[in-house]
Amino acid sequence: MNPILCLLPLVLGLGPGDQDIPGLLPPFGDPPAAASTEFFDSRDRVRVKVVASDETLVPGADAVLAVVFEQDTGWHIYAGDQEIPPEYYPTVVRTESPAGSPVTVHDAWVQWPEFDEIDFFGDILPIYEGTAIVYLPVTVAADAAPGTYTVRVRAGFQVCDDMTCLQPTPYPPRTPGGEPSAEWLAYGEDVEFVVTATPVASTPDPATFGGFDTSVFAQIHEGQKPPLVVDFDLFGLTFSIDAAGAGGFLLLLLAAAVGGFLLNLTPCVLPIIPIKIMGLSASAGNRARMLFLGTAMSIGVVAFWIALGIGIAALAGFTATNQLFQYPMFTIGVGVIIALMAVGMCGLFAVRLPNFVYAINPGHDSAAGSVGFGVMTAVLSTPCTAPFMGAAAAAAAVMTPTRTLLVFAAIGLGMALPYQILSMAPRLVDRMPRTGPASELIKQVMGLLMLAAAAFFVGTGISGLLTRPPAPPSLLHWWVVAAFGVAAGGWLAWRTLRITRRPGPRLVFGTVGVAILAISAFIGLRLTDRGPIDWTYYTPERFASAQSEGKVILMDFTAEWCLNCKALEKTVLYDDRVVTLVAEEAVLPIKVDLTGNNPDGNAMLKAVERLTIPLLVVFDAKGDEVFKGDFYTVEQVVTALNAAQSPPLAQRGP
Incomplete structure (x- = not known):
């Protein structure tokens, strides 16, 4: 907002007499004197009062707090439950009660008034005009002891007319993790509730409390959760889902499954899909066997994501899948396992490895091998976050354990879907070479690319071990990754020329090999460059x-x-x-x-x-x-x- 728009109308249009507008509420603090600021306080145009439906309550009773905003004609405040540009101040209502108080204000169940919209210098903004009432449900514990209990209510807002805005009231921190100002802490109005064993008859003012939806108390007493809005943003395409209800939660599960499916298209997973296709192709002649192996892999994928969901639901401090990779030894361990699998795949290497290596690298044609490959595929996906998945996982982390598990299971099901489809359609994979030099060459190239992935994980793990924030991490491991990629591309191009004389395969696979070589070299140069921004x-x-x-x-x-x-x-x-x-x-x-x-x-x-x-x-x-x-x-x-x-x-x- 241009501050010049605010200054001129205020200086010319308002005089000292405006501070005498009737109805200023001392409990919410007096506005600053005109001589001390270029702006008048928003309370010059808005009168705020807090009214309780009942101030004398018995244990187990319900009540309502109404925060009433009475605005001068032509002025408005911004809606508190709608998205608005950050330069404006949405209306906020906060409550604070002493620790251990039996009187609970359920802020999450706040009921906002209907809003209007205005065009303010090109911005379509949601506003409240006239008299706007915000409702807060209150409950008293069934075992509450008689006494007087205080609730502090703070209301932050900014009032504007068609041309300008006044200075906002004291306001809570707008920066994540920010400390509240002394003005905000001293601001507000105290409401006293008297808890007594003897009921006292009272009739709430229908003009004030007639807009309150009393059904909220049934939801509160049943232990239901308040609305949970999950915002999704995909390259500027935004939408929201209220995941609190059954229908909204089903939509969240669908979004999680889509996110899981899209994980297969991220650079973490995409390179290993051909490996699984090769494994399935070995059983393409046996439809039942192929379906069995595909299902086993899907079980491995889903099991890993459910295990992560259990960790998030049960372990304090574990809130996201990518936290695993902040433990360098975990990252190094993943890299070592991938390297062992790669060595087992490459016929290039004649070194006899210990038996335990082959035990952890079972064949793709076994149930254990397919489940293990599914788990490994899921593990490899965790450094990447697909569209929709991040928001769904973040929402799941604050849900009930059951819902958390369901969301993560949906991510796993979405990720496993392509492999299940492949296992149900032998024709999609039966063109892969199963034996002979071509099959061995593909395995060798895939093995070298897996060694590149292993170098990536081991290198980032070592970088994490050696780096002490805020120092930047080492980038040397990218050269090792690039070297394996160059080797894979070069080997594919060279061996293709040696094992076939047909011009078609030579052209196709030779071109692919050169492309892999060039891309790998480019990655090494690009990702070791600190870039044009001085971070x-x-x-x-x-x-x-x-x-x-x-x-x-x-x-x-x-x-x-x-x-x-x-x-x-x-x-x-x-x-x-x-x-x-x-x-x-x-x-x-x-x-x-x-x-x-x-x-x-x-x-x-x-x-x-x-x-x-x-x-x-x-x-x-x-x-x-x-x-x-x-x-x-x-x-x-x-x-x-x-x-x-x-x-x-x-x-x-x-």
């Missing part, structure tokens, strides 16, 4: 210092094991348009690297209410969150950076 690595002190200086902050949550993070960084954040804006003096790019154990980084991830990465957050010069997304476009980032600074960065002169 500041996150610490709470650096973040606080940047906010105190009024910097626009571009915060990128990433890790060396997060391939989606790398893809977004190289394709979106390093786009020339983004780089130009980030280079401005008013902008500070901060990278939160979660490669290893980074408690401060994890705390910041939790503060912005996310569990998984990749994640990008943009804070404006006031410290307010302007943008947050896990899959984003160049246009979204550019728009967010411009919205975070006034005038827009792109329009600034030299």
Whole structure:
């Protein structure tokens, strides 16, 4: 919002007499004197009162708190239950009760009034006009002792007319993890409830309480959860699901399954799909056997995700799948297992390995081998977050244990679906060579690519062990990954020329081999380049210092094991348009690297209410969150950076 729009109408249109508007409520604090500020307080145009339906209650009784906003004609406040741009202040109502109080205000079941919409300088905004009433249900414990119990009610808001806005009231922190101001803590009105053994008859004012939906008490007493809205954002396409009800929860399960399915298209999983196709092709002549092996693999995939759901539901502090890869020994262990599987697949290697290696690398044609491959496929997927999956998993982490397990099972089912379909359709895989030099060559190339994956996991694990935040992690392991990729491409091209004289296969597989070689070399060069952005690595002190200086902050949550993070960084954040804006003096790019154990980084991830990465957050010069997304476009980032600074960065002169 342009502050000039606020200043002129206030200076010309309002005089000192406006401070004498009747109805100012001392319990919510007096507005600052006109001489001490260029803006008048929003309470000059809005009178707030808190009314209890019953102030004398018996144990087990219900009551309602009504927070009434009475606004002058032509003025409005912003809706508290709708999305609005971050430069505006939505209405908030907060309550606070002493620890151990038997009087409970159920803030999560707040009932907001109907809203209107206005066009404010091109923004369509939801507002409340006239008299707006916010309802909060209150219950008293059945074993409450007689006495007087106090509830503090705070209402933060900003009032505007068609041209300008007044200074907001004291307001809760708008920055994740921010400390409440002294003004906010001292602000508000106390309501006293008297609990007595003798009922006292009272009749709530129907004009005040007639809009309250009393059915909410039945839901509260039955232990039902309040509405749980899950927001999804896929490259600018946004939608929400209320997962509290049965229908909404089914939609959440569908979104989780779609996310699981899309995991197969991420760089974590896509390279190993041909390996499973080869395994299934060996049984393509036996439909029942092929279906059995495909089902066994699906069981392995689903079992892994259910196990993760159990961990999230049962273990304190374990809230996201990618937390596993913040334990370097886990990452190294995954890499070692993949390397052993690769060695077992490559006929290139004549070294006889210990028997235990073959025990953990059973054949694809066995039930144990298929289940194990399913588990390994799921493990490999965890560094990546597919569209829809991150939001679904984050919502599941705060649900009941049963619902948590169902959401993670849905992710597993979605991920297992392609393999189940392949096992039910032998014609899709029966063209794969099953024996002979061509089959051996494919196994060798797949083995070398798996060794590249092993080098990736072992390298990121070692990097996590050696890195101490906020120092950046080492990138040397990418050269080892690239070397195995170059070897795979070169071996495919060379061996194709040796085992066949047919021009078609030579052209196709020779071209594929050269492409793998070139892409691998490019990856080595690209991913060891620190890039055109001069990142500041996150610490709470650096973040606080940047906010105190009024910097626009571009915060990128990433890790060396997060391939989606790398893809977004190289394709979106390093786009020339983004780089130009980030280079401005008013902008500070901060990278939160979660490669290893980074408690401060994890705390910041939790503060912005996310569990998984990749994640990008943009804070404006006031410290307010302007943008947050896990899959984003160049246009979204550019728009967010411009919205975070006034005038827009792109329009600034030299």
